[in-house]
Amino acid sequence: MERFIVMNKLQLAACVTLLFSAFLVLPVQAADANWQLTWHGQACFTIVTPDGVRILIDPPDPSVGFPGPAGSFDVVLISHEHFDHNYTAGLPKGQRVIRGLTDGGKHVSQVNISVKGTQITTVPSFHDKNKGKDRGLNTIFVVQSKGKRLVHLGDLGHTLTPSGALGKVDILLIPVGGFYTIDATEAKEVVDALKPGAVIPMHYKTPKSSVKELSPPDKFESLMAGRIVKVSTNSIPIDEKKLKEGTKAYLLSPP
Numbered sequence: 001m002e003r004f005i006v007m008n009k010l011q012l013a014a015c016v017t018l019l020f021s022a023f024l025v026l027p028v029q030a031a032d033a034n035w036q037l038t039w040h041g042q043a044c045f046t047i048v049t050p051d052g053v054r055i056l057i058d059p060p061d062p063s064v065g066f067p068g069p070a071g072s073f074d075v076v077l078i079s080h081e082h083f084d085h086n087y088t089a090g091l092p093k094g095q096r097v098i099r100g101l102t103d104g105g106k107h108v109s110q111v112n113i114s115v116k117g118t119q120i121t122t123v124p125s126f127h128d129k130n131k132g133k134d135r136g137l138n139t140i141f142v143v144q145s146k147g148k149r150l151v152h153l154g155d156l157g158h159t160l161t162p163s164g165a166l167g168k169v170d171i172l173l174i175p176v177g178g179f180y181t182i183d184a185t186e187a188k189e190v191v192d193a194l195k196p197g198a199v200i201p202m203h204y205k206t207p208k209s210s211v212k213e214l215s216p217p218d219k220f221e222s223l224m225a226g227r228i229v230k231v232s233t234n235s236i237p238i239d240e241k242k243l244k245e246g247t248k249a250y251l252l253s254p255p
């Protein structure tokens, strides 16, 4: 009987030890820190944040030549009121639309909202190098999720300095096609100033685009030589690992 009890105590000790080691060995469930980006042409992206928030930004009018996004969104962001960035008519009813500019683009709207853990803020900027006198205002959207920051530059018309207004930039969506926005050389300057982990070029000439004044991405590619990754689709996941590799530009295929 006594021997039986001793066995039981041993078994209990073994169980407790096993339980503790199980807790020690079990990996802490890593948060799913993936961003999923899908390019719909021009400056339009579906962005799914690590919090699982579905964001659409800058949907273009169909006349620009792209098929347009599918599905519904937690929030739709509009950087400025030009037809190739603000086509909300084609979206499902009841979408929450956040505009960076008010009064048809005349004034800046200071956005600071939280959607299911994802923070969305704005930094005002200009569509040209002349304080907006030529092409008006533009909004830079900053999307923060799980400690990482994605910045969409809209139709930025001037270079940026690392002034702190944008804070740390992990993923940068940047126009490179010139004419209406910064060109390849200026885009490279912005990349060098902000030092993001991942760069996604946008707003450049593609076979489907009807905006003929834009340049193709070739010059930006050569300026970023050795740091360009060509992606065979219009969609890319971005995880922590990609952001730790130093600045790389991911050239997505047009939709």
Ligand SMILES: [Zn+2]
Pocket (backbone or CB within 6 Å): 080, 082, 085, 127, 155, 180
């Ligand atoms: Zn514009």
